[in-house]
Amino acid sequence: MVRDLRKQSHEEVHCAQYIRPGAELSNRTSNTTNGLPDDELRREQEFIDDLYARVDALRGGTEDSVTDALAQGSTPMQARLERDVLVAERSGLLAALNAVDGSLCFGRIDLADPSDSPPSATSSGATHHIGRIGIRADDTEHTPILIDWRAPVARPFYLATGHTPMGLRRRRHITTEGRTVTALHDEILDLGDQMRTGHEDPTGDAVLLSALNSARTGRMSDIVQTIQAEQDRIIRAPHRGILVVEGGPGTGKTVVALHRAAYLLYEHRELLAKRAVLIVGPNPAFLGYIGEVLPSLGETGVLLATVGELFPGVRATASDTPEAAAVKGRADMADVLAAVVRDRQALPDPVIAIEHDRDILMLDAGLVGVARDRTREARLPHNVAREHFEGHIFNTLTDMVAERIGTDPFDGTNLLDPSDITQIRDDLAENPEVWAAIDRLWPRVTPRRLVADFLAEPDAYLTVADAEAVRRPVTRAWTTSDVPLLDEAAELLGEDDRTTRAAAEQERDRQVAYAQGVLDVSYASRTYEFEDIDAEDAEVLSAHDIIDAERMAERHEEDDHRSAAERAAADRTWAFGHIIVDEAQELSPMAWRLLMRRSPTRSMTLVGDPAQTAEAAGVGSWSEILAPYVEDRWEHTRLAVNYRTPSEIMDVAAAVLRAEHADFEPPSSVRSTGVRPWARRTSDLAGAVEKAVADLTPVEGRLAVIAPRALHGVLAARIDGVVAGESPDLTLGVVLLDPRQAKGLEFDAVLVVEPGAFGTSDLYVALTRATQSLGIVHTTPLPKPLAESF
Numbered sequence: 072m073v074r075d076l077r078k079q080s081h082e083e084v085h086c087a088q089y090i091r092p093g094a095e096l097s098n099r100t101s102n103t104t105n106g107l108p109d110d111e112l113r114r115e116q117e118f119i120d121d122l123y124a125r126v127d128a129l130r131g132g133t134e135d136s137v138t139d140a141l142a143q144g145s146t147p148m149q150a151r152l153e154r155d156v157l158v159a160e161r162s163g164l165l166a167a168l169n170a171v172d173g174s175l176c177f178g179r180i181d182l183a184d185p186s187d188s189p190p191s192a193t194s195s196g197a198t199h200h201i202g203r204i205g206i207r208a209d210d211t212e213h214t215p216i217l218i219d220w221r222a223p224v225a226r227p228f229y230l231a232t233g234h235t236p237m238g239l240r241r242r243r244h245i246t247t248e249g250r251t252v253t254a255l256h257d258e259i260l261d262l263g264d265q266m267r268t269g270h271e272d273p274t275g276d277a278v279l280l281s282a283l284n285s286a287r288t289g290r291m292s293d294i295v296q297t298i299q300a301e302q303d304r305i306i307r308a309p310h311r312g313i314l315v316v317e318g319g320p321g322t323g324k325t326v327v328a329l330h331r332a333a334y335l336l337y338e339h340r341e342l343l344a345k346r347a348v349l350i351v352g353p354n355p356a357f358l359g360y361i362g363e364v365l366p367s368l369g370e371t372g373v374l375l376a377t378v379g380e381l382f383p384g385v386r387a388t389a390s391d392t393p394e395a396a397a398v399k400g401r402a403d404m405a406d407v408l409a410a411v412v413r414d415r416q417a418l419p420d421p422v423i424a425i426e427h428d429r430d431i432l433m434l435d436a437g438l439v440g441v442a443r444d445r446t447r448e449a450r451l452p453h454n455v456a457r458e459h460f461e462g463h464i465f466n467t468l469t470d471m472v473a474e475r476i477g478t479d480p481f482d483g484t485n486l487l488d489p490s491d492i493t494q495i496r497d498d499l500a501e502n503p504e505v506w507a508a509i510d511r512l513w514p515r516v517t518p519r520r521l522v523a524d525f526l527a528e529p530d531a532y533l534t535v536a537d538a539e540a541v542r543r544p545v546t547r548a549w550t551t552s553d554v555p556l557l558d559e560a561a562e563l564l565g566e567d568d569r570t571t572r573a574a575a576e577q578e579r580d581r582q583v584a585y586a587q588g589v590l591d592v593s594y595a596s597r598t599y600e601f602e603d604i605d606a607e608d609a610e611v612l613s614a615h616d617i618i619d620a621e622r623m624a625e626r627h628e629e630d631d632h633r634s635a636a637e638r639a640a641a642d643r644t645w646a647f648g649h650i651i652v653d654e655a656q657e658l659s660p661m662a663w664r665l666l667m668r669r670s671p672t673r674s675m676t677l678v679g680d681p682a683q684t685a686e687a688a689g690v691g692s693w694s695e696i697l698a699p700y701v702e703d704r705w706e707h708t709r710l711a712v713n714y715r716t717p718s719e720i721m722d723v724a725a726a727v728l729r730a731e732h733a734d735f736e737p738p739s740s741v742r743s744t745g746v747r748p749w750a751r752r753t754s755d756l757a758g759a760v761e762k763a764v765a766d767l768t769p770v771e772g773r774l775a776v777i778a779p780r781a782l783h784g785v786l787a788a789r790i791d792g793v794v795a796g797e798s799p800d801l802t803l804g805v806v807l808l809d810p811r812q813a814k815g816l817e818f819d820a821v822l823v824v825e826p827g828a829f830g831t832s833d834l835y836v837a838l839t840r841a842t843q844s845l846g847i848v849h850t851t852p853l854p855k856p857l858a859e860s861f
């Protein structure tokens with residue numbers, strides 16, 4: 072049953088009264104109240120000082136234990152294994168401590184006093200500080216001193232309202248610069264509570280608005296301090312099954328998905344640390360843009376990849392035309408590739424003659440056809456099935472030889488015994504002509520060979536127009552839409568891993584022998600005291616007693632130092648613990664096939680906005696994507712508040728979509744800036760762009776010029792310090808992009824150039840990237856809905 076959360080999330084939006092379009096920004100950073108020294112600030116500073124003293128001690132201790140462990144050098148195998156586990160665990164803790172340093176603690180909740188005594192601002196035991204990771208005191212109880220934001224205890228920090236205080240009387244946001252507390256914002260949740268701190272934030276939205284108005288850095292930041300209730304429910308939704316999160320631009324889909332990854336890693340650490348979480352994004356620039364969010368939350372063991380990076384050993388460096396990408400992404404390409412593979416299982420035309428033992432053996436289409444049919448009946452992937460095909464061909468040829476040399480000329484019976492038959496078979500196996508025939512009839516094929524050959528000569532499998540769209544000479548430059556084809560081909564072909572298996576067997580024998588040697592040494596080196604103890608009474612066990620050589624060798628095999636994410640990146644058949652797909656509306660049916668193979672448990676979060684679909688290969692509806700895999704067993708939820716785009720800009724963007732879809736409902740903007748977007752028509756495009764860039768470039772923050780690709784050369788020459796290219800550095804002041812590259816990104820100011828050249832969804836994406844101001848420069852007439860907006 073599909074549970075539609077839409078209704079619920081709309082209700083939640085209404086509950087979030089503290090989100091008010093047009094609210095004034097408040098960003099207090101005083102450390103005094105009414106000119107008096109501020110006890111509240113001082114007390115929080117003392118807490119933060121103590122917290123960092125504990126963190127520094129933890130870090131020092133962790134560094135020492137890692138250094139000591141690594142210095143142990145060559146030790147017995149068991150000790151080495153334990154050392155590796157310790158190093159991995161401690162290194163993870165160190166990475167987390169280092170990543171969150173400087174912004175460790177950001178909030179506090181004061182619980183309502185259960186007793187009748189009047190509440191006090193600082194009653195100890197009734198407050199919890201909330202941070203990016205959890206920290207415990209160095210006492211015997213390991214008392215928590217900082218609560219991880221993901222822990223259930225921290226949840227009221229995000230959900231409590233005056234209406235539903237969830238046991239809180241106050242919520243405090245703590246703003247720090249490095250290790251210094253610079254501001255406090257308190258919300259009173261227990262309206263009967265008379266206690267005031269001098270830091271009250273009457274609207275409760277100062278910290279959120281400050282975050283939304285802050286200058287952009289070219290890197291997405293976490294929102295752990297200001298997660299909104301509707302977002303929190305998505306972040307903490309159960310990890311099983313498929314959850315679709317839909318929402319317009321700027322509704323926080325990406326950032327919510329990233330916090331969800333961090334939450335799931337916390338909640339299901341054991342499972343997910345082993346199986347890893349995969350986050351799929353639309354392009355490498357986008358992955359760079361979001362890449363710092365998880366480390367800032369203390370999580371590093373996540374694999375971020377585009378679909379083009381999910382076939383180990385292949386990097387998609389070339390690009391496809393939209394037509395080619397659309398054909399390659401179609402679901403029926405799976406059948407096409409299956410037909411291509413079947414065509415590699417050939418029949419002789421008309422016969423193959425094999426010279427053997429001064430005789431000629433003829434393999435004709437009838438004989439080979441029987442071998443082929445029997446092999447296909449096993450329904451194995453092509454390369455794996457080859458072993459069966461070889462067997463059938465050897466049987467056929469052995470029968471032929473046996474018949475020729477062993478038949479009794481008098482009564483027609485066969486005079487050969489089983490050892491003669493084995494000998495004939497062995498002789499045939501020595502004959503290179505037999506192997507050459509098998510290679511022609513059932514060749515081993517790699518996925519790359521198969522796909523490259525198919526794309527070079529697609530005519531037998533596609534219509535004339537489709538074949539024309541995808542045709543290209545054999546090359547090593549792969550495109551993103553080739554990767555799902557390679558993955559499909561790898562599934563159809565399988566791996567003939569006989570050689571690898573044999574090598575692995577040998578290696579295993581070697582390791583068992585080595586482990587046996589270790590155990591023998593450990594047995595021989597038992598102390599005499601042990602020998603003296605009567606075996607019955609002995610309580611001291613040697614390694615020999617508790618582990619055998621097989622098990623010890625197995626443990627050695629497990630001794631792989633790579634993280635789960637690293638191993639997953641190198642393994643095409645890896646099954647991830649959870650997969651998050653951003654801009655999910657862009658993926659083709661073939662890309663979905665690839666992703667579903669990586670998620671056999673179907674534990675996935677898909678975020679996207681169908682209104683922003685640009686790829687011709689993209690899928691139109693969520694049920695169309697998901698029905699083949701889970702029918703209607705998936706959940707849908709919607710985010711409806713736009714945290715990025717001020718209402719003045721969103722009105723213009725919404726008009727563009729409404730022109731095509733009259734009932735289009737844009738997300739409601741949380742802010743208005745009072746700054747109207749503008750449009751200038753010009754006959755000197757480059758000159759007007761140069762001037763507009765000067766006008767729009769923020770003092771602090773970033774500007775994006777979003778222009779058709781064909782204009783990039785001309786514009787780059789005229790704009791000072793601009794960067795352009797496939798994956799431009801988004802941390803620089805001015806960036807030149809086309810709408811596809813701008814997808815998912817945001818900037819303080821945006822200049823859209825020649826919007827008449829964009830399709831509707833590209834234009835919508837371009838118009839919704841700015842957090843503060845938007846300008847448009849054009850030589851050709853504006854699209855009608857835009858023209859009507861100015």
Ligand SMILES: Nc1ncnc2c1ncn2[C@@H]1O[C@H](COP(=O)(O)OP(=O)(O)OP(=O)(O)O)[C@@H](O)[C@H]1O
Nearest residue numbers: 294297298299320321322323324325326714715815
């Ligand atoms: N609760 C929040 N607190 C502070 N900032 C937030 C919050 N929610 C969202 N934002 C900010 O809003 C902006 C938009 O978020 P995000 O990029 O995740 O939106 P999106 O829905 O993925 O947008 P698009 O579809 O356009 O890519 C980001 O700067 C994000 O940090």
